[in-house]
Amino acid sequence: MKQRRLLVLDNQRLRPALHSLSLNAAELEPGAWAPGQFLHVLCREPEAHSPFLRRAMPIHRLDAGRLDLLVRPDELGHAWLARRRAGDALDVLGPLGRGFDLPGTPGHLLLVARGLGIAPLVGLADQAVAHGWAVTLLATATRPADAYPAAQLSPAIEYQVCPTDAALWDCTPAALAWADMVAAAVPPAEWLPLRQRIEAARLTLVSGFAQVWADVPLACGVGRCGACAIETTRGWRHACSDGPVFDLTEVTGL
Amino acid sequence: MIEPVELLAEHKHGLRLLSPVMAAAGTGVRPADAAGLGAVVVGTLTRRPHPPAPLPRLAESPAGLVHRLHVGTASLTQALRRHDWATSAVPVIVSIAGTPADCAHLARHLDETPGIAGIELRLWDRDADEALIVVSAAREASTLPLLAKLSPAEPDLLALAQDCVDAGADVLVIGGPLPAEVPALAGWLSGPALLPLVVPRVRQVAQAVDAPVIGCGGVCVPADVRAYLDAGAQAVQVGSAFLIHPFVQEIFATYNYPNPLKEDDQ
Numbered sequence: 163m164k165q166r167r168l169l170v171l172d173n174q175r176l177r178p179a180l181h182s183l184s185l186n187a188a189e190l191e192p193g194a195w196a197p198g199q200f201l202h203v204l205c206r207e208p209e210a211h212s213p214f215l216r217r218a219m220p221i222h223r224l225d226a227g228r229l230d231l232l233v234r235p236d237e238l239g240h241a242w243l244a245r246r247r248a249g250d251a252l253d254v255l256g257p258l259g260r261g262f263d264l265p266g267t268p269g270h271l272l273l274v275a276r277g278l279g280i281a282p283l284v285g286l287a288d289q290a291v292a293h294g295w296a297v298t299l300l301a302t303a304t305r306p307a308d309a310y311p312a313a314q315l316s317p318a319i320e321y322q323v324c325p326t327d328a329a330l331w332d333c334t335p336a337a338l339a340w341a342d343m344v345a346a347a348v349p350p351a352e353w354l355p356l357r358q359r360i361e362a363a364r365l366t367l368v369s370g371f372a373q374v375w376a377d378v379p380l381a382c383g384v385g386r387c388g389a390c391a392i393e394t395t396r397g398w399r400h401a402c403s404d405g406p407v408f409d410l411t412e413v414t415g416l
Numbered sequence: 417m418i419e420p421v422e423l424l425a426e427h428k429h430g431l432r433l434l435s436p437v438m439a440a441a442g443t444g445v446r447p448a449d450a451a452g453l454g455a456v457v458v459g460t461l462t463r464r465p466h467p468p469a470p471l472p473r474l475a476e477s478p479a480g481l482v483h484r485l486h487v488g489t490a491s492l493t494q495a496l497r498r499h500d501w502a503t504s505a506v507p508v509i510v511s512i513a514g515t516p517a518d519c520a521h522l523a524r525h526l527d528e529t530p531g532i533a534g535i536e537l538r539l540w541d542r543d544a545d546e547a548l549i550v551v552s553a554a555r556e557a558s559t560l561p562l563l564a565k566l567s568p569a570e571p572d573l574l575a576l577a578q579d580c581v582d583a584g585a586d587v588l589v590i591g592g593p594l595p596a597e598v599p600a601l602a603g604w605l606s607g608p609a610l611l612p613l614v615v616p617r618v619r620q621v622a623q624a625v626d627a628p629v630i631g632c633g634g635v636c637v638p639a640d641v642r643a644y645l646d647a648g649a650q651a652v653q654v655g656s657a658f659l660i661h662p663f664v665q666e667i668f669a670t671y672n673y674p675n676p677l678k679e680d681d682q
Contacts, residue, residue, distance in 0.1 A: 165661065165663070211479035211608040212478050212479050214660070215659060216659075378471070379474060381481070381483075382662070384662050389473050398467070398468060
């Protein structure tokens with residue numbers, strides 16, 4: 163729940179509508195975060211009243227005291243964020259939430275991202291590569307000019323951009339067959355199809371095999387208000403504080 | 417120096433707030449995280465738990481949000497199982513909702529539960545006739561201080577406020593979200609957009625009815641507290657500001673709010 167003021171170091175425009183905002187994270191201990199966690203960012207002047215709510219920004223990357231956020235200026239809050247410049251201060255809560263669990267024994271990791279869902283997966287890809295995993299990243303971009311630039315990724319990561327969601331799912335069955343673990347950042351409506359594809363490719367979905375990053379609208383971010391409640395096998399849970407990463411076997415009521 | 421506010425000096429139990437700034441019902445603030453607040457309203461509790469509303473549950477609107485957050489609430493049994501009310505240094509008021517029979521049942525149980533400073537009846541989404549029956553039922557079931565939370569949108573607010581006091585309410589809370597709609601959903605409007613709407617209603621009630629009044633709606637900064645106190649409220653409840661700052665009470669802690677009762681004496 164820690165509230166901080168983090169300074170913007172750099173605002174890099176990766177694509178016409180895609181920014182990488184680097185923050186000074188020297189005060190964050192390197193081990194104090196996991197890929198999949200997020201910062202809850204106030205995207206307005208503190209005295210202003212709109213847009214009212216904080217924005218949950220997945221930690222895109224964190225290394226050497228720099229924390230990167232991936233920003234697409236497609237709504238008021240994100241547009242405000244994309245206009246920040248070096249030296250501006252951001253009011254943030256976090257890192258918040260439960261991130262991805264990467265098993266100790268390396269193998270093949272399959273990452274599936276729809277649109278900006280790639281943001282929380284890149285940090286996981288970096289960590290997996292560092293621990294000896296073979297990583298494949300499947301992502302979508304409706305126009306090539308919107309795609310996440312391959313140059314931002316470690317050359318060790320196999321990266322494939324699909325033009326449509328349908329094409330994304332066409333790519334997955336083969337990849338699912340060899341994967342030892344799957345992490346997906348796709349909307350909740352896609353969780354059941356993902357589960358069915360895994361069961362088709364591997365006969366059964368075992369706990370620990372697939373984790374999903376729940377992109378559910380958040381309000382408080384700290385497990386109080388109930389806005390992001392999702393149904394799980396353990397009852398109603400908060401995507402913000404019990405997630406945003408959940409095991410795919412755990413989420414129900416889709 | 418922030419001074420405590422005694423709302424009910426004549427009441428058997430009294431209702432002493434540590435400061436005029438309370439956490440409103442529905443914020444999810446636990447008493448353990450409430451240090452610095454005058455009191456915390458927990459819940460809203462119902463007799464049986466309700467599942468959360470289907471998605472989408474919220475959408476932003478200018479200076480606020482439209483939401484369906486306050487419907488998915490815990491039952492009294494669930495809340496009692498994990499509560500830390502008895503050991504709380506900050507007074508705990510429990511918000512309840514339901515049929516008159518449910519509210520009587522809940523009020524009776526709360527009456528026997530240690531560590532509770534008062535019961536708040538969530539009446540802002542009820543019609544006036546229902547609201548009065550709930551007040552009477554809760555009054556019969558409990559001797560704890562009873563707070564009636566009424567909607568500033570109620571057309572005949574002054575009459576309802578007086579009737580609630582006559583039916584046994586000790587304190588009037590004027591506020592709570594207003595019915596609203598945006599393209600994504602129909603629900604309730606909360607946030608700073610409410611402040612200029614609720615303040616005049618608080619003033620009307622405070623002038624017309626002989627009972628302590630608490631204002632609730634849009635409080636984000638100390639000047640907003642001042643606006644309610646100047647309108648005749650003795651305290652305020654903070655709701656949506658907790659969505660932005662989990663410890664928003666720190667913003668109010670350094671501000672001096674002279675006790676309005678003492679000001680009257682000057």
